[in-house]
Amino acid sequence: MLLLGEPLGVQASELSRRNAQDTEELLTAGIGELFTSELSKIEYVEIAKEAEGALWGYTHLGICNVEENNLNIRQEPDESGKMVGKLPKNAACEIVSSEDGWAYITSGKVEGYVKEEYLITGYEAKKRGGELASAIAVATADGLNIRELPSLEAEVVTQVASGESLDIVEIQDDGWIKVYLDDEEVFVSGDYVEVKSDLETAITMTELMYGQGVSDVRVDICQYAKQFLGNPYVWGGTSLTKGADCSGFVLSVFAKYGVSLPHSSRAQANMGTSIKASELQPGDLVFYAKGGTINHVALYIGGGQVIHASSPKTGIKISSYNYRTPQKMVRILQ
Numbered sequence: 001m002l003l004l005g006e007p008l009g010v011q012a013s014e015l016s017r018r019n020a021q022d023t024e025e026l027l028t029a030g031i032g033e034l035f036t037s038e039l040s041k042i043e044y045v046e047i048a049k050e051a052e053g054a055l056w057g058y059t060h061l062g063i064c065n066v067e068e069n070n071l072n073i074r075q076e077p078d079e080s081g082k083m084v085g086k087l088p089k090n091a092a093c094e095i096v097s098s099e100d101g102w103a104y105i106t107s108g109k110v111e112g113y114v115k116e117e118y119l120i121t122g123y124e125a126k127k128r129g130g131e132l133a134s135a136i137a138v139a140t141a142d143g144l145n146i147r148e149l150p151s152l153e154a155e156v157v158t159q160v161a162s163g164e165s166l167d168i169v170e171i172q173d174d175g176w177i178k179v180y181l182d183d184e185e186v187f188v189s190g191d192y193v194e195v196k197s198d199l200e201t202a203i204t205m206t207e208l209m210y211g212q213g214v215s216d217v218r219v220d221i222c223q224y225a226k227q228f229l230g231n232p233y234v235w236g237g238t239s240l241t242k243g244a245d246c247s248g249f250v251l252s253v254f255a256k257y258g259v260s261l262p263h264s265s266r267a268q269a270n271m272g273t274s275i276k277a278s279e280l281q282p283g284d285l286v287f288y289a290k291g292g293t294i295n296h297v298a299l300y301i302g303g304g305q306v307i308h309a310s311s312p313k314t315g316i317k318i319s320s321y322n323y324r325t326p327q328k329m330v331r332i333l334q
Contacts, residue, residue: 055126056133056199060095062105062119063128063199064088070229073112073202077102085110085202088230090132092199095121108201129199134313135168137177137193146324148291150176150187157186157290164323167313171195181324182246182288182296183233183311203229203318217257218283218333222301225253231316233309238263246297249309249316250285253299259332265297272332280321280329289327300329 055061064071064087071088074081077100085107087093093107093114103116120128142162147154150172158181160166166179166188175190227240234243238252247265254261261268269287280286282302287294298308298319306321 056092056129056197058092058094060121061125061129062093062095062103062121063125063132064091064093064114064118065120066118070203071114071118073105073107073110073114075112077104077113081113084112087114087202088200090128090199091201092129093119093202095119108203110202133197133199135171135195136165136198137168137179137188137190137195138165139163139188139192140194141192144188144192146179146181147187150174150178152189154187155291157181158288158324160324161320161322164320165198166193167311168195180311180313181290182308183235184290184295186290218281221253221257221333222282222299222307224256225249225299225307226301226318228316229307229318233312233315235312244309244316246309250297250299254332261332266294268297269294269328269330272330273334275329275331277321277326277329279331281331283333285330285332286321286326287328287330288324292327294327 066089070086072083073085073087075084087107093105096104096106098116101116102113103119104113139160139162143159145156146158148157169178169180169185171177176187177190178185178187231241232243235245237243237245238248240252244252247263247268251261251263265287280300282300284300286298286300286306288296298306300306300321304321305318307318309316
């Protein structure tokens with residue numbers, strides 16, 4: 001049976017071979033202790049090898065511990081340093097070094113400095129990671145079929161691109177995996193996905209910024225939407241802070257700018273002007289379907305990314321615009 005709270009791929013036989021003293025030292029060390037160790041380089045490398053995979057692939061795991069919003073990642077260890085990314089609340093990072101209250105970290109595609117006071121480390125980070133880690137299925141096939149039922153004869157409701165991840169609901173004994181497709185439960189064959197446990201990572205500035213020639217209102221509406229990254233998904237909701245579903249999120253974001261939209265992704269798809277993928281600009285809407293019927297909407301934010309209220313498990317998140325096959329694209333802002 002799969003335990004969703006534990007890192008995948010760590011076998012009991014491997015754990016039993018670990019030196020108990022080294023493991024305890026690794027897990028209980030704070031940031032200050034990690035980089036003042038008197039261990040030789042060879043001893044340190046050996047401990048790191050033994051620990052690999054035990055902390056979701058992190059040797060010195062840090063968990064972002066902010067009350068709200070995101071932790072700024074800077075190019076230099078200074079409050080005025082250039083911002084290179086953001087670390088969301090509860091996201092993970094690898095702590096590379098620490099000095100004068102700043103930790104140099106890597107997370108996802110981002111590396112830079114954060115204030116170490118906002119990181120949980122050592123045993124507490126491992127404990128928090130166990131609470132936060134999600135079991136995910138990563139597509140290994142280009143155009144992974146998502147099916148209504150666990151059968152090769154079942155209807156294909158959509159496809160997702162290779163490398164995209166889906167949150168796991170249940171791994172079945174027959175080789176099928178029940179996953180979330182945004183807020184609906186569907187199935188994928190275990191033959192075409194890699195199952196692993198993962199923690200959220202940093203967001204790059206590329207994912208947060210826009211290209212040349214984008215109007216101010218388009219920049220503003222996307223920046224406004226991204227303030228609510230990580231907030232909860234609530235079916236039927238329209239609150240950007242307390243919870244919204246996909247169309248409720250889009251409705252409330254556009255309402256801020258005086259644009260009235262219906263509370264239904266299918267109805268929103270009939271608004272504005274239909275456009276091609278090559279014409280997408282920040283502020284446009286991307287719609288997705290299940291079995292040919294539109295059932296989900298996301299806001300395009302540039303750089304091939306969308307922000308959307310995805311599911312009760314993930315809340316408001318950023319995804320690739322083609323994380324599942326788009327059905328229609330619409331321009332509301334003319």
